[in-house]
Amino acid sequence: KKIVTLAGDGIGPEIMAAGLAVLAAVAPKINFAYTIEAKAFGGAAIDAAGHPLPDDTLAATQSADAILLAAIGGPQYNDAAVRPEQGLLALRKSLGLFANIRPVQIFEALKHLSPLKAEIIEGVDFVVVRELTGGIYFGEHTLNERTARDVNDYSYEEIERIIRIAFDIARGRGKKVTSVDKQNVLATSKLWRIVADEVAKEYPDVTLEHALVDSLAMKMITNPSDFDVIVTENLFGDILSDESSVLPGTLGVMPSASHAENGPSLYEPIHGSAPDIAGLGIANPISMILSVAMMLRDSFGETTGAAYIEHAVHQTLLAGVLTKDLGGQASLSDMTEAIIKHL
Amino acid sequence: KKIVTLAGDGIGPEIMAAGLAVLAAVAPKINFAYTIEAKAFGGAAIDAAGHPLPDDTLAATQSADAILLAAIGGPQYNDAAVRPEQGLLALRKSLGLFANIRPVQIFEALKHLSPLKAEIIEGVDFVVVRELTGGIYFGEHTLNERTARDVNDYSYEEIERIIRIAFDIARGRGKKVTSVDKQNVLATSKLWRIVADEVAKEYPDVTLEHALVDSLAMKMITNPSDFDVIVTENLFGDILSDESSVLPGTLGVMPSASHAENGPSLYEPIHGSAPDIAGLGIANPISMILSVAMMLRDSFGETTGAAYIEHAVHQTLLAGVLTKDLGGQASLSDMTEAIIKHL
Ligand SMILES: CC(C)[C@H](C(=O)O)[C@@H](O)C(=O)O
Ligand SMILES: CC(C)[C@H](C(=O)O)[C@@H](O)C(=O)O
Numbered sequence: 001k002k003i004v005t006l007a008g009d010g011i012g013p014e015i016m017a018a019g020l021a022v023l024a025a026v027a028p029k030i031n032f033a034y035t036i037e038a039k040a041f042g043g044a045a046i047d048a049a050g051h052p053l054p055d056d057t058l059a060a061t062q063s064a065d066a067i068l069l070a071a072i073g074g075p076q077y078n079d080a081a082v083r084p085e086q087g088l089l090a091l092r093k094s095l096g097l098f099a100n101i102r103p104v105q106i107f108e109a110l111k112h113l114s115p116l117k118a119e120i121i122e123g124v125d126f127v128v129v130r131e132l133t134g135g136i137y138f139g140e141h142t143l144n145e146r147t148a149r150d151v152n153d154y155s156y157e158e159i160e161r162i163i164r165i166a167f168d169i170a171r172g173r174g175k176k177v178t179s180v181d182k183q184n185v186l187a188t189s190k191l192w193r194i195v196a197d198e199v200a201k202e203y204p205d206v207t208l209e210h211a212l213v214d215s216l217a218m219k220m221i222t223n224p225s226d227f228d229v230i231v232t233e234n235l236f237g238d239i240l241s242d243e244s245s246v247l248p249g250t251l252g253v254m255p256s257a258s259h260a261e262n263g264p265s266l267y268e269p270i271h272g273s274a275p276d277i278a279g280l281g282i283a284n285p286i287s288m289i290l291s292v293a294m295m296l297r298d299s300f301g302e303t304t305g306a307a308y309i310e311h312a313v314h315q316t317l318l319a320g321v322l323t324k325d326l327g328g329q330a331s332l333s334d335m336t337e338a339i340i341k342h343l
Numbered sequence: 344k345k346i347v348t349l350a351g352d353g354i355g356p357e358i359m360a361a362g363l364a365v366l367a368a369v370a371p372k373i374n375f376a377y378t379i380e381a382k383a384f385g386g387a388a389i390d391a392a393g394h395p396l397p398d399d400t401l402a403a404t405q406s407a408d409a410i411l412l413a414a415i416g417g418p419q420y421n422d423a424a425v426r427p428e429q430g431l432l433a434l435r436k437s438l439g440l441f442a443n444i445r446p447v448q449i450f451e452a453l454k455h456l457s458p459l460k461a462e463i464i465e466g467v468d469f470v471v472v473r474e475l476t477g478g479i480y481f482g483e484h485t486l487n488e489r490t491a492r493d494v495n496d497y498s499y500e501e502i503e504r505i506i507r508i509a510f511d512i513a514r515g516r517g518k519k520v521t522s523v524d525k526q527n528v529l530a531t532s533k534l535w536r537i538v539a540d541e542v543a544k545e546y547p548d549v550t551l552e553h554a555l556v557d558s559l560a561m562k563m564i565t566n567p568s569d570f571d572v573i574v575t576e577n578l579f580g581d582i583l584s585d586e587s588s589v590l591p592g593t594l595g596v597m598p599s600a601s602h603a604e605n606g607p608s609l610y611e612p613i614h615g616s617a618p619d620i621a622g623l624g625i626a627n628p629i630s631m632i633l634s635v636a637m638m639l640r641d642s643f644g645e646t647t648g649a650a651y652i653e654h655a656v657h658q659t660l661l662a663g664v665l666t667k668d669l670g671g672q673a674s675l676s677d678m679t680e681a682i683i684k685h686l
Contacts, residue, residue: 084527115565120458136479136495141530148534150495152479156488182578184427187484191491214585221564221589222458235525239582242557246564 001034001300004064004264006041006057009082010273011283012070018285018336019068019292022309025340030305032296037064041091042072042082042273052087058094066299067095067266070288071273093133097258097266098158099165100130100237101294104224104244107253109317110326114249116221124247126227127169130237131162132258135188137234154188154233159195161261166231167203174228176207180216180236192233213240221246245270252325253313255290257298265299267291281332284323286313289339312342344377344643347407347607349384349400352425353616354626355413361628361679362411362635365652368683373648375639380407384434385415385425385616395430401437409642410438410609413631414616436476440601440609441501442508443473443580444637447567447587450596452660453669457592459564467590469570470512473580474505475601478531480577497531497576502538504604509574510546517571519550523559523579535576556583564589588613595668596656598633600641608642610634624675627666629656632682655685 007016020036027034039057040048048054052072061067073082082088091097106114106121114121139151163179170177179196181189193210200208211219213236220227220240224247232240245251251271258266269287277283290313297306321338322328330338350359363379370377382400383391391397395415404410416425425431434440449457449464457464482494506522513520522539524532536553543551554562556579563570563583567590575583588594594614601609612630620626633656640649664681665671673681 089528115460115463116458117460136493137528139492141528143530143533146499148497148530149482150479150529150531152493152495153490155490182581185432185480185484186493187486187491188493190486214581217560217582217586218589221586222592236582238525238557239560239579243560243564243586246561249565 001032001065002063003034003036003295004060004067005036005038006067006069007038007044008041008070008072008273009043009074010071010275010278012072012273014279014281014283014332015269015285015288016068016070018332019288021336022289022339022343023292025343026305026308029308029343030302032300032302032305041069042087043074043077046077046082052082053090058091061091061095061264064264066264066295068291068295069266069268071269071271073273074275074278089137092258093138095263095266096133096260098131098133098261099162099259100132100241101169101257101259102128102130102241102244102254102270104128104247104254106248107314107317109314110248110250110253113326114247116247116249120222121224121247123225126224127173127229128237128241128244129162129166129169129229129231130241131158131233132237134158135234152186152188154191156191156195159192160199163196163199163231165259166229167199167206170206170229171203175205176209176228178209178211178216178227178230180211180213180230180232180240182213183210184212188233216240217243220244241270250325251287252284252323253286253290255287255294257291257294259298265295267295282324283332284325285332285336289313308343309339312339315342344375344408345406346377346379346638347403347410348379348381349410349412350381350387351384351413351415351616352386352417353414353618353621355415355616357622357624357626357675358612358628358631359411359413361675362631364679365632365682365686366635368686369648369651372651372686373645375643375645375648384412385430386417386420389420389425395425396433401434404434404438404607407607409607409638411634411638412609412611414612414614416616417618417621432480435601436481438606438609439476439603441474441476441604442505442602443475443584444512444600444602445471445473445584445587445597445613447471447590447597449591450657450660452657453591453593453596456669457590459590459592463565464567464590466568469567470516470572471580471584471587472505472509472512472572472574473584474501474576475580477501478577495529495531497534499534499538502535503542506539506542506574508602509572510542510549513549513572514546518548519552519571521552521554521559521570521573523554523556523573523575523583525556526553527555531576559583560586563587584613593668594630595627595666596629596633598630598637600634600637602641608638610638625667626675627668628675628679632656651686652682655682658685
């Protein structure tokens with residue numbers, strides 16, 4: 001199994017190393033054989049090759065069985081997002097990564113980090129499913145001196161396949177899908193709702209509810225335990241999935257997966273490259289390590305290996321091994337070693 | 344002074360009556376003379392005239408000195424938003440109501456309603472300024488059977504005037520503007536940021552910071568006391584202003600104002616028509632009553648009258664007079680009378 005790693009910028013290389021150390025430790029326990037191919041991406045690739053997504057990086061990802069991405073961007077690139085249309089967005093589009101999956105959960109040991117009252121986050125366990133290769137992100141962008149325009153396009157097929165992913169996930173969990181749109185204003189949302197209702201007919205065992213994005217942005221925080229699978233279009237998903245990190249109160253423990261119809265999936269922490277603490281050895285590697293677990297489960301069917309890692313992370317946190325961002329003193333390597341010990 | 348009232352649907356008529364009762368009680372204390380012209384709007388207007396915004400309603404609002412809107416929509420209209428493109432959005436566009444203003448504050452007496460921990464909401468006091476007549480709301484909408492498209496347009500002038508409103512408000516408050524966009528993806532956001540930087544030069548006494556909408560959707564909840572004036576485009580403003588109601592934990596105490604370059608402003612509660620409790624006499628009139636206070640201050644320069652009402656609302660809440668949604672037993676008329684008594 002070929003895994004391509006894109007360590008990127010800032011704390012990216014450090015947390016990637018931590019994720020790979022955990023993978024190396026779990027692999028023999030589950031007889032998982034793999035090779036790693038490290039490639040340049042993001043700011044590091046701009047420095048090395050003048051482009052955030054060099055050709056050989058793209059080629060390597062296309063022939064990979066799975067991709068691990070750590071984090072990109074930094075102040076020296078004068079753009080937090082490192083030319084996303086040539087970098088991250090181009091990568092998503094080239095690989096057809098249309099389905100972004102973000103599980104939202106509260107770790108028992110980290111409850112105190114949430115800005116929300118304990119009774120609000122009790123029982124929170126949902127997944128945000130974001131459409132990732134359509135909508136206003138990939139419509140025409142026109143910037144003139146006195147006017148600007150963005151075009152938001154969706155096709156029936158684009159909506160159908162992401163809604164189907166949401167229903168498939170819900171079927172294996174709480175059997176409820178909340179489809180989010182702005183149906184009272186947008187044509188794309190009107191189509192979205194039509195398609196969601198159509199797909200729902202194939203899943204009589206799953207409940208579909210519709211929500212307007214403005215109202216959902218509120219309810220996701222005030223009533224978070226009402227949700228099981230939240231599915232939405234690209235721009236709303238960008239906003240809502242970041243907003244959902246309010247619930248755990250930290251970006252440091254949230255992994256994500258992005259899937260294509262065919263070809264490799266990509267796994268990455270939801271947080272950024274934290275350039276302010278890069279190289280200090282104090283970054284929190286958990287989002288990256290949990291992304292490795294997602295990879296084992298989703299790309300390689302290694303559910304046992306994934307469960308080992310997730311369990312070890314829980315145990316490590318319960319043992320009070322916490323990095324600075326989680327309110328503790330542990331270094332990146334303290335935490336990585338503790339997780340490996342708990343495997 | 345001619346005030347046009349649009350009571351609308353659901354609890355709309357009840358809370359409008361409460362708002363007008365408070366206005367009638369405060370008027371003699373400040374020598375404020377006015378006339379009321381009640382007009383049909385929303386579902387009620389569809390029932391009466393077949394259109395959510397009948398011609399004579401539009402004409403009346405156009406010749407008003409200020410407009411009070413309660414709430415519209417209900418299940419019998421088969422669309423929560425009562426054909427917004429012909430109703431609410433047409434009204435905003437016809438009157439040129441480009442600047443929507445929503446103050447976000449925590450009432451001492453209602454702190455327990457917030458889903459957030461006490462230390463998070465300590466000192467929260469900001470204003471969301473939303474552009475209301477541009478962007479994807481008013482671009483072309485195309486709905487075909489297999490595809491759909493929405494167009495998002497902004498001009499320099501449209502951005503400039505709303506940014507200026509934000510700076511003017513900030514100048515009279517905490518002297519900080521947070522401009523929210525998705526500059527790493529959208530052309531309209533690139534223009535937005537250019538204009539914001541340009542306008543900022545005229546306000547050397549006010550600090551401008553830029554934020555990406557995804558990141559702000561998180562920080563507005565985790566660090567709400569960092570903000571003074573948040574300004575953004577129409578769609579982001581729709582999402583963020585509803586999301587901001589998470590902080591007080593209730594929609595029941597949040598007023599809003601919408602201003603034009605010339606012509607009357609419109610004042611309304613941010614909550615909806617609550618059809619489930621319509622006619623029961625238990626609705627919370629505070630958002631409506633505080634909207635009346637905003638009207639007195641912004642449209643008529645009656646700062647004393649506005650302060651009387653706001654103070655009376657505070658006192659009433661502190662006295663423990665709470666409607667059901669606020670955790671109490673008071674009826675709509677109990678609460679309205681208590682507020683009038685505290686004037
Ligand atoms: C960097 C940016 C283009 C990107 C997005 O908006 O998709 C990021 O915010 C994300 O969510 O991965
Ligand atoms: C009803 C709808 C069109 C409207 C909007 O999106 O502007 C509402 O959500 C609001 O915020 O006033």
